[in-house]
Amino acid sequence: MSSGVHVIGGGAVTPVGLNGPQTCAGIRARAVRIEEVFRTAPFGKPQAVARVPAHWTLRRTPVGWLVNLAARAVAEISARHGLDARRTALVAIPPEPFRQAGFDDPAAFASFGWAIAARTRLPFRDIRDVAQGGAASTIAGLRQAAALLASDGIDHVIVGGADSYVIDEEYVRLDAAGRLRTEGTAQGLTPGEGAAFVLLARERPGDTAMSLEILGTGDALEPQSATSSEYSQGRALVAALRAAASAAGLAEAAIDWVVSNGNGERYASWEALLARARYYRTRRERLIVHYPALSVGEIGAASGPLALLMSAHGFARGYRPGSVAMIELASEGEGRAACVVRAARRRDGS
Incomplete structure (x- = not known):
């Protein structure tokens, strides 16, 4: 991916914030909004989840709920930046394909971006879907965005995804594998839900407070994923980290801090520990x-777009050191990815 692409804004809907600034502030403040819901299988079993506060009518169907979340985040970006949708493209990242069967209408993910655009009623110049889905596919979305920004007639690209693990099918699947955080499994993941999108441009506007330059990206496939019968040795994540740093022209020593989509699950912690060492x-x-x-x-x-938002927020607010960050992303399946970003500076050095 060529340099010169900037993250100049974003939007999000998460359990700790109904827009981008609220979400970033809530995460920085270490806010936690975990509640207990009751599962249908086994009936009445309590489950701790991180859920977005919303009226039940917005949750009529799982796919419709994701479209609602995504549309809200996209509309937030458009309104805050006064975008001309006719010169803006949308790149949407759905859940991973092997998980889509757990939703009510898996076929709808084939046109996920179009459904989001229809809900926002914004006439985007181009709409794309990232077929692979999942957190690591954020890198594929960024590459699509770079190609779109190099074409005529497109000034901005909105890239992001929406996902939810707060559905009964996921509880059953993860619980059976011993990967769900319950009273009996401390090192399991907490199901969450949300949407996060970033706004990309080729050049950074001089008056924007939030700006990251994407210096390099890398990705790889990990056959020993969380869905396999073996533990990962972190090889694919290391390969992605090295590829991203090489593309950025930076040595490992230049990395000031890291944003990871690690979720507390034993498998993810083991893999990250080996890869970082x-x-x-x-x-x-x-x-x-x-x-x-x-x-x-x-x-x-x-989680990938949210990691980009958090790195931008950390630099803009001055609570993270240096000027270079590494984004580490691991999908539940085979995808592993990394992205090196740098805090953009105005010409006056500020």
Whole structure:
């Protein structure tokens, strides 16, 4: 991916915020909004989840709920930045294909971006879907955005996803594998839901407070994923980290801090521990790693764009060190990805 693409804004809907600024502030404040719901299988069993507060009528169907979440985040970006939708493209990231069967209308994900655009009533110049889905597909979405920004007639691209693990089918699947956080499983994931999107442009406007330059990306496939019978050794994540840093033209020592979509699950923690020990070899007093999932739970396809938003927020607000961050992304399936970003500076150095 070529340099010169900037994240200049974003929008989100999560358990700790109904827009981008609320979400970033809530995660920074370590807010947690976990509630107990009752499962239907087995009937009445309590389950801790991180859920977006909303009227029940908005949750009539799981896919419709994701479209609602995504449309709200996209509309937030459009309104805040006064975008001309006719010169803007939308790239949508759905849940991973193997998980889509757990939703009420899996076929709807083939036109996920079009459904979001229809809900917002914005006439986007181009609409794309990232077929692979999941957190690591954020990198594929960024590459599509870079190609779109290089074409005539497109000034901005909105990239992001919406996902939910707060559905009965996911509880059953994860519980059977011992991966769901329950009273009997402390090192499991907390189901969450939400949407997060970022606004990309080729050049950074001089007056924007939030801006990241995307320096390099990398991705790889991990055959020993969380859905396999073996533990990962972190090889694919290390390969993605090295590819991203190489594309950015930076050594590992230049990384000031990390944003990860790690969700607290034993598998994810094991993989990240091995990968970081192999990649981050420069001596540091400590390596700061930020985990948004501590506040919002596991939000799948939305966790990649949210990581970009949090890195932009950390630099803009001055509560994270240096100017270079590494985004580490692991999908539940085979996808592993990384992205190196740098806080953009105005020409006057501010």
